[in-house]
Amino acid sequence: MEITDSIISYRRYLKRRNYSSHTIKNYLNRLKHFVLWVDVPMEQVDYEKVLLYIDWLIGKRLTATTINCHLFCISGFYQYLHYEKGFKTANPVKKSSTLRLPKPLPRHVKDEELTLFFKVVKSYRDKAIFMLMLRCGLRVEEVAHLRLPAIDLKRRSLMVLQGKGGKSRVVYLSKDADDALVAYLKVRTASKTQGLFLVEKGVCKGQPISVRGIQKRMEYYAGKAGVSISCHQLRHTMATQMLNADAQLETIQDLLGHNWVITTQRYCKVSNLKVKRDYYKAMDLVMTRTTPDWGR
Numbered sequence: 001m002e003i004t005d006s007i008i009s010y011r012r013y014l015k016r017r018n019y020s021s022h023t024i025k026n027y028l029n030r031l032k033h034f035v036l037w038v039d040v041p042m043e044q045v046d047y048e049k050v051l052l053y054i055d056w057l058i059g060k061r062l063t064a065t066t067i068n069c070h071l072f073c074i075s076g077f078y079q080y081l082h083y084e085k086g087f088k089t090a091n092p093v094k095k096s097s098t099l100r101l102p103k104p105l106p107r108h109v110k111d112e113e114l115t116l117f118f119k120v121v122k123s124y125r126d127k128a129i130f131m132l133m134l135r136c137g138l139r140v141e142e143v144a145h146l147r148l149p150a151i152d153l154k155r156r157s158l159m160v161l162q163g164k165g166g167k168s169r170v171v172y173l174s175k176d177a178d179d180a181l182v183a184y185l186k187v188r189t190a191s192k193t194q195g196l197f198l199v200e201k202g203v204c205k206g207q208p209i210s211v212r213g214i215q216k217r218m219e220y221y222a223g224k225a226g227v228s229i230s231c232h233q234l235r236h237t238m239a240t241q242m243l244n245a246d247a248q249l250e251t252i253q254d255l256l257g258h259n260w261v262i263t264t265q266r267y268c269k270v271s272n273l274k275v276k277r278d279y280y281k282a283m284d285l286v287m288t289r290t291t292p293d294w295g296r
Helices: 003-016 021-037 047-059 064-083 111-120 124-136 140-144 175-187 211-225 231-244 249-256 261-269 272-289
Strands: 157-160 169-172
Touching: 003 021, 003 064, 021 047, 021 064, 047 064, 111 124, 111 211, 124 140, 124 175, 124 211, 124 231, 140 211, 169 249, 211 231, 231 249
Parallel strands: none
Antiparallel strands: 157 169
């Protein structure tokens, strides 16, 4: 098996599957690390060799999440060879190979922290960016890739094209998010690009802002406000606030672009206000139906 040719054809396969260029780059980069490390032909790699590779990655002090990502990419390549190219090579990566991960609950941002954060955000562009994350539940990549034609101010909605997993969806603008977006559009630098949020200074002025550019703005404002906030936590906050306001799980699932409702259900575990409200409501009903005299 000519490994170089196989990897090139695998890259074409990923492109045909409509994986993003960023995802393809990450897959091939992790696969490259394994190919350079392994000391036997790819068709001779077995489960024991994979375990040795895991030990080597652990020795590099990589996190369990990162190691599992490496294993996922290697496994995907072997699945491609088997099902698409007809190779008899068995997949040496077993389900039991992956490292066990903790499952931390999504952390939402408290109201007082949001107040401190937005108090230091003076830029019209940056306020619009973070309001779309907070009120529309957009991922940072989705905000960075927004284009002017996706905006429908009349209907107060946005079309998120090619979100995570290549899925598109419609999200809606709250009054404050709509105000922030309109305020930015009034001062947005004239540009030939259709990208919504543009770099405002430096050699890249007028070009669409990058994901890392948005993250750096978040880090700057969070530090200035003295709070611990990430872009993704704004998205978590939107979900938690909607759940506390009695929105249906299916509605939140659609707005967030989750494939499975079980992903959205994780927010139930942190939505204490709703749990508390439901508990007292149910108990009031229970006590009206029974008249226990225990302890009297």
